[in-house]
Amino acid sequence: MLRSSFIKHYKKILVPVFLLGIVLIVGILGYRFISGYSFVNAFYMTVTTVATVGFGEIEPLDTKGRMFTAFLIISSFGTFAYAVTSLTKFVIDGEFNSFFKTKRMSDAINKLNGHVIICGFGRNGKQASSVLKKNNKRFVVIENKSEVTGQMTHKYHELVITGDATQDEVLLHAGVKRASALITTLPNDADNLFIVLSARNLNADLTIISRASDDNSDVKLKIAGANNVIMPDKVGGAHMASLVMKPDVVEFIDYITGQAGEAINLEEITYNDIPESLKNKTIKDLEIRKKSGANIIGFRKGNGEYIVNPSADTQIIPDGKLFVLGTTEQISTLRKMLQHDV
Numbered sequence: 001m002l003r004s005s006f007i008k009h010y011k012k013i014l015v016p017v018f019l020l021g022i023v024l025i026v027g028i029l030g031y032r033f034i035s036g037y038s039f040v041n042a043f044y045m046t047v048t049t050v051a052t053v054g055f056g057e058i059e060p061l062d063t064k065g066r067m068f069t070a071f072l073i074i075s076s077f078g079t080f081a082y083a084v085t086s087l088t089k090f091v092i093d094g095e096f097n098s099f100f101k102t103k104r105m106s107d108a109i110n111k112l113n114g115h116v117i118i119c120g121f122g123r124n125g126k127q128a129s130s131v132l133k134k135n136n137k138r139f140v141v142i143e144n145k146s147e148v149t150g151q152m153t154h155k156y157h158e159l160v161i162t163g164d165a166t167q168d169e170v171l172l173h174a175g176v177k178r179a180s181a182l183i184t185t186l187p188n189d190a191d192n193l194f195i196v197l198s199a200r201n202l203n204a205d206l207t208i209i210s211r212a213s214d215d216n217s218d219v220k221l222k223i224a225g226a227n228n229v230i231m232p233d234k235v236g237g238a239h240m241a242s243l244v245m246k247p248d249v250v251e252f253i254d255y256i257t258g259q260a261g262e263a264i265n266l267e268e269i270t271y272n273d274i275p276e277s278l279k280n281k282t283i284k285d286l287e288i289r290k291k292s293g294a295n296i297i298g299f300r301k302g303n304g305e306y307i308v309n310p311s312a313d314t315q316i317i318p319d320g321k322l323f324v325l326g327t328t329e330q331i332s333t334l335r336k337m338l339q340h341d342v
Contacts, residue, residue: 015086016082016083016084016086016087017083017087019079019082019083020050020079020080020083023046023050023072023075023076023079023080024043024046024047024050026072027042027045027046027049027050027072027076028042028043028046029042030042030068030072031045031046031065031068034064034065034068035059035061035062035064035065035068037058037059041058041059044058045057045058046072049069049072049073049076050072050073050076050080051080052073052077052080105159105160105161106173108159109140109159109161109173109174109175110175112138112140112159112175112178112179113175113178114138114178114179114180115137115138115139115140115175115178115179115180116132116137116138116139116140116179116180116181116182116183117139117140117142117171117174117175117176117179117181117182117183117199118132118139118140118141118142118182118183118185119142119165119182119183119184119185119186119192119195120142120143120165120184120185120186120187121141121143121148121149121185122185122186122187124185124211124232125141125143125183125185128183128185129141138159139159140159140160140161140174140175140179141159141160141161142161142163142165142170142171142174143160143161143162144162144163144164144165145162146162149161149162161173161174165184165186165191165195166191166194166195166198168198168202171195171198171199171202172202176199176202176203176206177202177203179203179206180206180207181206181207181208181209182195182199182206182207182208182209183209183210184196184199184208184209184210184211185211186211187211187213189212189213189214189217189220189221192210192211192212192217192221193210193217193220193221193224195210196208196210196221196224196225196226197224197225199225200224200225201225207227208225208226208227208228209226209227209228209229209230210226210228210229210230211229211230211231211232212229212230212231213231213232213233215231217229218231265325265326265327265328265331266297266323266324266325267323267324267325267326267331267334268321268322268323268324269321269322269323269324269334269338270320270321271316271317271318271319271320271321273338274286274316274338275338278316279316279318280315280316280317280318281315281316282312282313282314282315282316283296283299283310283311283312283313283314283316283322284312284313286316288324288334291333291334291337292326292330292331292333292334292337293326293327293330293333294324294325294326294327294330294331294333294334295324295325295326296310296322296323296324296325297309297323297324297325298310298322298323299314299320299321299322299323300320300321300323301317301319301320302317302318302319302320
């Protein structure tokens, strides 16, 4: 669809230009061979004839030359009017700006790697984009409603696609093969299921998070390839009930996960993020607390088992993941430290 949009725009420019080019070539060749004009004179005579400006003959024309001129005027009048009208309409109607805006968007998306794709920009899509913006994570939004995309002003405004996310071509244009994750938040579970199936087929390593409304849809979405399925109604209700039972605990969790503030971050460090010299060593050997001030509060083994408050003797094994709590500055220092040591 997006590729056909490009072709459509190109046609609106190239067709009238192509027709004008044919008229110019025919006119130049006709005046050169019929009337013996030089190339410059033949070109000038053709332009003045086609444009019907009435400057008169550059050199005297014989009968054949005048007949050719009459033929050129009759045959080119409609072509010239069509070309001027088409090009003027292309510029005045804003299609000129739209064409280059679409091209800039395509170029920007083609440069992305490891980004996130958000399908649907309703309440859930907006919330997801807000969190990604806070963490400076690049993302592409796919929204089918042009009135919604036309009003979007998110930080990466050039990364907005107006299209149907259930179409493979749209997902490919969004860079699904180079993306690290996809979030689909469409209100229709069937549409989300279709997107999950398509995205998983296009990128086997993609992390896919899907919204679901029906209780029976979560299992189907996971079978289709979703890594996680979120049911907003259930999550919202459980969250409100938790605020009644343990309000301070819930608010504290929201705070450290970045939902209620940005001063504290809960980050994850994978086995691949750790320098080679420290892989398969213990948490104590990392000296994260000493070097950055952040604290390791959890560890996940390769088999999915979680360890809360792991001991200093816990070994960093392949497929393992550390969960680190700290301020924005501490987490930043930690990431710089790991990059420096790699």
